[in-house]
Structure formats: C-alpha cells, structure tokens
Amino acid sequence: MKRDLLTPLDFSKEELNSLFDLACDIEANPAKYAHACEGKKMATCFYEPSTRTRLSHEAAMLNLGGKTMGFASAASSSASKGETVADTARVISCFADIMVIRHPKEGAAAVAAHYATIPVINAGDGGHQHPTQTLTDMMTIRSLRGSLDNFTIGFCGDLKFGRTVHSLVTSLARYENVKFVFISPPELRVPDYITEMLNEKHIKYTEVVRMEDVIGSLDILYMTRVQKERFFNEDDYVRLKDFYILNKDKMALAKKDMYVLHPLPRVNEIATEIDDDPRAAYFRQVQYGVYVREALILTLLNIHVPEGGQTC
Amino acid sequence: MLNVGKIEEGYVLDHIKAGRAMILYHNLGLDKKDWSVAIITNARSEAMGKKDILKVECKIEDLDLDVLAFIDHDITINVIKDGEIIEKKQPELPQEIRGVIRCANPRCISNAEPQLPHIFYLSDKNRGIYRCRYCDEKYTETDNGAIR
Numbered sequence: 001m002k003r004d005l006l007t008p009l010d011f012s013k014e015e016l017n018s019l020f021d022l023a024c025d026i027e028a029n030p031a032k033y034a035h036a037c038e039g040k041k042m043a044t045c046f047y048e049p050s051t052r053t054r055l056s057h058e059a060a061m062l063n064l065g066g067k068t069m070g071f072a073s074a075a076s077s078s079a080s081k082g083e084t085v086a087d088t089a090r091v092i093s094c095f096a097d098i099m100v101i102r103h104p105k106e107g108a109a110a111v112a113a114h115y116a117t118i119p120v121i122n123a124g125d126g127g128h129q130h131p132t133q134t135l136t137d138m139m140t141i142r143s144l145r146g147s148l149d150n151f152t153i154g155f156c157g158d159l160k161f162g163r164t165v166h167s168l169v170t171s172l173a174r175y176e177n178v179k180f181v182f183i184s185p186p187e188l189r190v191p192d193y194i195t196e197m198l199n200e201k202h203i204k205y206t207e208v209v210r211m212e213d214v215i216g217s218l219d220i221l222y223m224t225r226v227q228k229e230r231f232f233n234e235d236d237y238v239r240l241k242d243f244y245i246l247n248k249d250k251m252a253l254a255k256k257d258m259y260v261l262h263p264l265p266r267v268n269e270i271a272t273e274i275d276d277d278p279r280a281a282y283f284r285q286v287q288y289g290v291y292v293r294e295a296l297i298l299t300l301l302n303i304h305v306p307e308g309g310q311t312c
Numbered sequence: 313m314l315n316v317g318k319i320e321e322g323y324v325l326d327h328i329k330a331g332r333a334m335i336l337y338h339n340l341g342l343d344k345k346d347w348s349v350a351i352i353t354n355a356r357s358e359a360m361g362k363k364d365i366l367k368v369e370c371k372i373e374d375l376d377l378d379v380l381a382f383i384d385h386d387i388t389i390n391v392i393k394d395g396e397i398i399e400k401k402q403p404e405l406p407q408e409i410r411g412v413i414r415c416a417n418p419r420c421i422s423n424a425e426p427q428l429p430h431i432f433y434l435s436d437k438n439r440g441i442y443r444c445r446y447c448d449e450k451y452t453e454t455d456n457g458a459i460r
Contacts, residue, residue, distance in 0.1 A: 084425050105421040107446020111428065126419045128447050193448055196436070 003300050004113040004120040008134040008171040015299075016171075020139050023288070023295040030063065036298060036305050037066030043096035044070030045088065045112075046123070047079060047103040052264060052286060053123050053132070057100045060293035069096070074104075089116035098301060101125075119300035127161040133263050134167035135296065136289035141220060143288060144259050144281060148172065154181040156211055156244055157224035157269060159190040164263040165224060169194055173203055180205035181214050185243050187236070188226070211244055215254045221246070223262045223269055223282075247271040251279070261285055316350045316367060323375060324390040324397075325366040330354050332384060333364035339379050339412055342368065378406040382413075385440065407434050409442060417449035 004010065011019065026033050042061040046054050049072070058068045071077040079088065085103065089112040092099050101112050102123040109122030109129070124130040142148050153172065155165045159182055169190070172178045180198065182190045182205060189207060198205050208214050215221065226241045228234075246260065251274050262270060262282040274280050298305070328336060333351050342349050350367040357363040368375060372391060380387055381403035391399040409432045415422050422428045422444065431445035442451045 084427065085421065086425075086428075103421070104419075105424045106417065106419050106449075107421040107444070110446055111421055111425070125421075126447070193435075193443070193450060200436075 002117065002119050004109075004122075005131050005296060005300065006109050006113055006120070006122045007129050008131045008138075008167050009174075010131070013174055016135075016138065019135065019292065019295050019299055020142055022298065023139055023291040024143075026063075026294050027288075027291045032307075033064055033294065033298070033305055035065040036303055037061060037064035037301065040064075040066040040098070040301060040303075041096045042066055042068045042070075042297070043092045043099045044068060044072075044123075045077065045092060045099060045101045045103075046070065046072050047074040047077065047101075047108070048124075049073060050102055050124070052289075053102060053130075054100075056286070056289050057121070057123065057132070057293055059290050060297055063290065064294055064297060066097075066297075070100075085111045086115040088112070089114075089120070093117040098297060121296065121300070124163060127163050127166075129167050130163045130263075131167055132289070132293055132296065133164045134171050135292045136285060137164070137168050137222070137261060137263070138171060139288045139292045140261060140281060140285045141259075144284075145219070149176040149178070151177075151219040152179040152181060152217055153220040153222060154183055154211075154214060154218040155190070155222045155224070156183040156246070158188045158226045158240075159184040159224070160188040161227060162224040165190065165222065166194055168222065170197065173198060173201055178203070181218065182207045183209070183211050183214060183244070185209060185240055187240060188243075211246070211250060212253060215250055215258075218254065218258050221254065221258060221260045223260060223266075225262075225265065225267050225269055242268065244269055245271060246274065248273050248277075251277060254279070316352065318395055319348070319367055319369040319392055320395050321371060322347070322367070322369040322392050323372075323377070324392060325368070325380070326363070326388040326390060327357070327360065328364035328366065328387055329384055330360070330362035330364055333366050336364075336366055336380070336383055336387075339383055340368075340375065340377070342366075345370070377403060379409060379412050381405045382409055382440070382442065405434055405437060405440055408432065408445075413442075413451055415444040415447065415449055416451070417444065417447050420444060420447040420449060422446050 044054050061068050085108050093116045098119045100121045100123045101109050104126050106126035106128035109125045113120040122131055159165050228237050259279050259281040333353050348369040352365040354362045389401050390397045411429055414430050422430050432442040433445055435441050435443040
C-alpha cells in the first residue's frame with residue numbers, strides 16, 4: 001500500500017525518529033545515497049509560487065540521483081484550463097514515481113493523494129498544513145538541542161494563517177514536556193482547533209501580545225512572516241505586517257542558547273543585524289530541509305540503502 | 313392533542329426540538345421520497361414544553377438515520393414494524409457525515425471544486441464537534457451549510 005505525507009501526524013514518533021536518523025546519515029554520508037533514486041522521477045506540482053520548497057524537494061531528488069519535472073504555477077498547468085486536482089493527480093501518476101503538490105486551497109493535497117496511485121507529498125495546502133517544513137523544523141530542533149523533549153518554544157507573528165505553526169505545534173505536542181508560548185496580535189491568534197487539541201492533551205500554553213514579556217523564557221523562538229496572500233483585505237495586511245520585528249535589543253533579552261527559526265522567506269520580521277548571531281539558525285534550517293526531504297523520498301519510495309551504498 | 317394514524321412500518325422520531333422538524337425532513341432527504349410522512353410541529357410535551365414529531369412510513373432499512381444525532385442528539389427514535397414499536401433508541405453521532413453539510417471555509421478545496429463530496433469527521437465525540445475532512449474547519453450551525 002502506498003504511503004503519503006499529508007500532515008506530520010501521518011508518521012508515528014518512532015517513524016519520525018527513523019526518518020531523522022536517516023537524514024543524519026545522509027548529511028554525514030552523502031555519497032552513499034548519491035544513486036539511491038536512479039531511474040526514479042519526481043513531479044513537483046506547484047499551483048502557487050514557491051522558491052525554496054520546490055527547489056528543496058528538487059535538490060533532494062537530484063542528490064539521490066533521481067530526476068525531476070513539473071510546473072511552478074497554476075497558470076502553466078492544466079488547472080488554467082479547468083482541470084481538477086483529482087484528474088491532475090491521476091495523470092501525474094502515469095508519468096512519475098512520486099508527486100509533490102503545493103496548492104492554495106486547503107485540503108488539495110488530500111484530494112491528490114486520494115486519486116493518485118503514487119506517493120504524494122503535501123508541500124503546503126493553503127493555510128492548512130505544511131508537513132515537510134515541519135519535518136525540517138523538527139530535524140533542526142533535534143540537531144541543535146539533541147532532543148525533541150523538554151523545552152519551551154515560542155511562536156511569533158501570524159499564528160492564524162501560518163500553516164507551518166499549526167503543523168509544528170501539532171507535531172511537538174506528541175513529545176514530552178514541550179511548553180508552547182503563542183505571541184501574536186489578537187487578530188492573528190492561533191486557531192481554536194490547535195488550542196482545543198492542546199487542552200485535550202493537558203499541554204501548557206500561554207498566549208501573549210508582547211514578545212519582550214516572554215522571550216527570556218524561550219529555548220526556541222519560531223518567527224513567522226505575515227503573509228499578504230492569506231488576507232482578503234489589504235488594509236488588514238498593512239496594519240499587521242510590521243507588528244513584530246526581532247532585532248538586537250530583543251535578542252539581548254533572550255537566553256544565550258535560544259535558537260531562532262524561521263520557515264523563510266523573511267521580509268522584515270527579523271532584522272538582518274542578527275543574521276550573524278550564532279543563535280540565528282534559519283539558514284541552517286534550510287540545509288536540514290534538504291536532508292530530511294531526501295530521507296522522506298527514500299522512505300515513501302521504500303528504498304533502502306545498505307552500508308555499501310547500493311539500493312536494495 | 314392532534315391525532316395522526318399509526319404506521320405499519322417505519323419510524324416515529326419523537327422529542328425533536330420545536331421548530332426543527334423541517335430541518336430534519338430535508339436533511340434526511342424525505343423531500344425526495346414518495347413515502348407517507350407526517351410532520352407535527354409544536355406538539356405539547358411535559359418534558360420539553362413544545363416538541364416536533366416526524367412519522368415516516370417506509371421500510372426500516374431504507375432510511376439512513378446517521379445524520380440525526382448530528383442535528384439533534386436528544387431525539388428518540390421509535391422503530392415500527394407490523395404497527396408496533398420494536399425498538400426505542402437515541403441516535404449516535406456518526407463517525408463521518410457525507411454530503412449533508414457544506415464546509416464554510418472559502419479556502420477549502422471542496423468549495424473550489426464542486427464535484428468533490430463534502431465530508432466531515434467526528435473530531436470530538438463528547439462535544440459533538442465535526443470538522444471538514446479536507447481542511448479541518450469546524451462546522452457550526454450558523455454556517456447554514458445544508459446541502460440536501
């Protein structure tokens with residue numbers, strides 16, 4: 001039976017640990033995996049613009065010796081002629097071995113997975129889920145801290161539409177003693193289905209408006225961009241886009257071993273003056289994203305690479 | 313008290329909140345059947361003050377009552393066979409509701425591609441919360457999203 005990645009919860013904790021272990025091995029021994037996907041093709045179906053997510057998946061497949069094809073906007077696909085996601089998924093299944101989809105509508109990846117006969121990776125479905133970013137974030141936290149248990153993480157910015165936040169909170173809620181701090185203006189608070197889930201699991205969280213009030217208590221600060229494309233009303237976007245800016249003054253209030261993550265692209269919510277701060281981990285995060293996507297492709301294609309480096 | 317003749321086989325749905333019988337009538341798809349249906353509204357009730365009652369004459373296996381609990385879980389379902397009540401039960405919340413209510417989230421794929429079925433899953437049994445299978449949006453009654 002084929003497997004897909006639609007939400008981070010599609011993988012158990014044990015499966016995630018295996019995935020991260022594999023990603024670590026890929027990082028340490030890239031040559032061992034250089035031909036693992038020879039003869040395999042990955043279709044990247046991107047209905048809305050993305051630079052790093054699409055290129056990260058393509059880089060991952062190329063690093064594994066596979067090939068990539070696809071489209072980078074809805075305008076250059078049959079969607080512009082009115083083709084449904086279901087039909088596109090059926091058609092792509094005839095061309096490729098694995099499909100990566102990004103779509104502005106929430107739930108589109110689930111539809112693709114239902115109709116495709118090949119593994120489907122959700123690379124973002126509107127404001128809903130972005131599981132490969134979550135795997136990237138978790139891999140980064142695990143690598144920087146050595147564990148996904150026992151820490152306090154603050155999420156700052158657009159927590160309402162920020163799908164990376166929703167996915168990461170849901171995933172980290174499965175680990176031991178993770179405390180959540182949500183920092184946002186009232187209009188961009190984290191949705192109720194996330195807080196309902198935390199309440200059901202009796203997991204502690206706090207919601208605040210001022211970053212300065214809580215930054216000193218955090219082990220990880222996850223910054224997000226207020227995304228223009230998520231707003232129906234431009235006035236609301238303009239009013240909220242500069243609500244938070246992380247700068248040297250705020251970093252001075254943080255712990256010496258607090259790491260700053262960001263799913264990127266950044267606009268102005270992180271001042272460039274802190275890019276050289278050793279706690280700024282957002283560019284390292286991008287590199288971890290390639291390793292973890294390599295591990296994901298191998299896992300979904302059920303390709304095992306033994307010590308010698310040949311596939312089996 | 314208004315009297316309506318008894319039925320040989322079918323259902324008497326009792327203790328419906330007053331004013332909701334017609335919502336049930338549509339959501340059970342009764343408007344698309346040629347069965348005999350009696351709709352009694354604002355009947356006197358000691359427990360409820362006023363209540364609605366639906367009597368549906370049909371083969372027992374022909375009516376899908378899954379959606380009942382979603383609309384009103386206090387309803388009493390009387391199953392009638394050979395003119396007698398053979399079972400009295402309360403509706404149970406279905407794990408899935410398909411094609412009955414519509415997702416109110418304008419960003420949901422189910423509202424962009426009309427051929428997709430609208431599917432909701434039971435996310436919180438204790439509170440009777442349903443969420444869209446595609447986008448996880450919570451359904452609320454004010455969504456006014458009946459499909460049937």
